Amino acid sequence: MGDFAVPAGQVVPPRSSEEWRRSRTEAIEKFLQAFASGENSDLLAEMLVTICRLSADGVDRGDLKLINTTLKELRYAFKVFAPYRESRKVSIFGSARTREDHPQYLQAKKFAELIQPMGWMVITGAGGGIMQAGHHGATRESSFGVAISLPFEQATNAIIADDPKLVSFKYFFTRKLVFVKEADAIALFPGGFGTQDEGFESITLVQTVKTAPKPIVMVDEPGGTYWEHWRNYVHNELLAHHMIDPSDLNLFLITDSAEAAIAEIARFYHRYDSSRFVGDQLVFRLNSPLTSTTLEGINRDFADILLGGRFEQTQGPMEGEFGVFPEKARLRFAFDRRSAGRLRMLINRINDD
Numbered sequence: 178m179g180d181f182a183v184p185a186g187q188v189v190p191p192r193s194s195e196e197w198r199r200s201r202t203e204a205i206e207k208f209l210q211a212f213a214s215g216e217n218s219d220l221l222a223e224m225l226v227t228i229c230r231l232s233a234d235g236v237d238r239g240d241l242k243l244i245n246t247t248l249k250e251l252r253y254a255f256k257v258f259a260p261y262r263e264s265r266k267v268s269i270f271g272s273a274r275t276r277e278d279h280p281q282y283l284q285a286k287k288f289a290e291l292i293q294p295m296g297w298m299v300i301t302g303a304g305g306g307i308m309q310a311g312h313h314g315a316t317r318e319s320s321f322g323v324a325i326s327l328p329f330e331q332a333t334n335a336i337i338a339d340d341p342k343l344v345s346f347k348y349f350f351t352r353k354l355v356f357v358k359e360a361d362a363i364a365l366f367p368g369g370f371g372t373q374d375e376g377f378e379s380i381t382l383v384q385t386v387k388t389a390p391k392p393i394v395m396v397d398e399p400g401g402t403y404w405e406h407w408r409n410y411v412h413n414e415l416l417a418h419h420m421i422d423p424s425d426l427n428l429f430l431i432t433d434s435a436e437a438a439i440a441e442i443a444r445f446y447h448r449y450d451s452s453r454f455v456g457d458q459l460v461f462r463l464n465s466p467l468t469s470t471t472l473e474g475i476n477r478d479f480a481d482i483l484l485g486g487r488f489e490q491t492q493g494p495m496e497g498e499f500g501v502f503p504e505k506a507r508l509r510f511a512f513d514r515r516s517a518g519r520l521r522m523l524i525n526r527i528n529d530d
Contacts, residue, residue: 201226247348266298267363267442270371272367281397285310290314290315291439320337322343357378360391363394366397379393383517395430396435401433407431425518427521445528448528451502455495462507466492482512491509508527
C-alpha cells in the first residue's frame with residue numbers, strides 16, 4: 178500500500194471536488210490493477226468508493242467496526258462454502274436444548290441420515306440439540322457449522338468442532354444471511370424464539386422474492402403437534418385477517434414424517450433446477466424440457482402472475498445470464514414479483530407434469 182501513501186513532509190495542495198474525484202478514481206484503478214483485476218473489478222471498485230465515502234461522511238468508529246466485522250465475516254463464510262457450490266445443502270433449525278434421546282432429536286437425525294445419501298449436505302448452527310442431531314445424521318464430512326457467539330447455550334458440538342467447514346459469527350444477521358443464501362432447502366424442527374425467527378424470516382424472504390424459491394419443511398416428531406399449533410395461529414390470525422394470501426400457505430409443508438419431508442425436497446428439484454432474474458424476466462432452469470401441452474397449460478393457468486406476455490421455453494442461457502448450465506432448458510416470463518405462493522404452485526406443476 179506504500180505506493181498510495183503521501184511521502185512524509187510533503188504538503189498536499191487544496192484540490193477542487195473534481196480533482197479529488199479524478200484522483201480517487203485513478204488511485205482506485207491503480208489499486209485494482211495491482212491487487213484485484215478481473216471480471217468483478219467493477220464491483221470491487223464500487224466497494225472502494227463506498228469506503229472512501231464512509232471516510233468523507235465521518236462515520237463514527239462504532240459503525241465502522243460493525244461494517245468491518247460484517248465484511249470480514251461474510252468474506253470468510255463465502256470462502257468456506259465456495260468449494261461446495263455444486264452440492265445441494267439444507268439448513269436445519271431447531272432447539273439447542275433438545276435431549277439426544279428425545280423423539281424430536283431422533284427425527285432430525287433421521288432426516289439428515291436420509292438426505293445425506295442423496296448427495297446433500299447440512300448446515301446447522303453448530304450447537305447442541307437439533308443442531309447436533311443434523312450433524313449426527315449427516316456425518317461430519319457432509320456438515321457445515323454456522324456458529325454464533327453467545328454467553329450461553331451455544332458451545333460447538335463435538336461432531337463439527339474444529340472442522341474447516343465451521344464458521345463463527347458475531348452478528349445474527351450475517352449468520353442468518355448465510356443460512357438462507359447457501360441453502361437449497363430449509364428444514365425446521367421444534368424450537369424456541371430463535372427457531373421461530375429463522376422460520377418466519379425464511380418464509381418472508383421467499384414470499385417477498387428476496388431469495389430464490391426453495392422448499393421449506395416443518396418437521397415434528399411422529400404424532401407431534403408443535404407445527405400444527407403454529408399452523409393454527411397462521412390460519413386463525415394471519416390468514417383470517419387477510420395479512421397473508423391463501424396461496425402463501427403453499428410456501429411451506431408441515432409433516433411429522435422425515436420421509437415425507439425428504440420427498441417434498443426431492444420433488445421440488447425433480448425438473449426445476451434453479452432460477453434468476455435477467456432484466457425483467459424470471460428465468461427457470463429446467464432439468465428436462467416441458468412438453469408443448471404442459472407449456473400451454475401453464476400459459477392458461479398461471480397468466481395471473483405475469484406482468485405481460487407469455488411463458489416461453491428456450492434452450493440454453495439468456496444474454497446476461499453469464500452462460501451457466503448451457504445444457505438446460507429455460508422457462509422465461511415477466512413475473513410480477515409478488516405472487517410467491519402462486520409461483521410455488523407453478524414449480525409444483527412443472528415438477529409433476
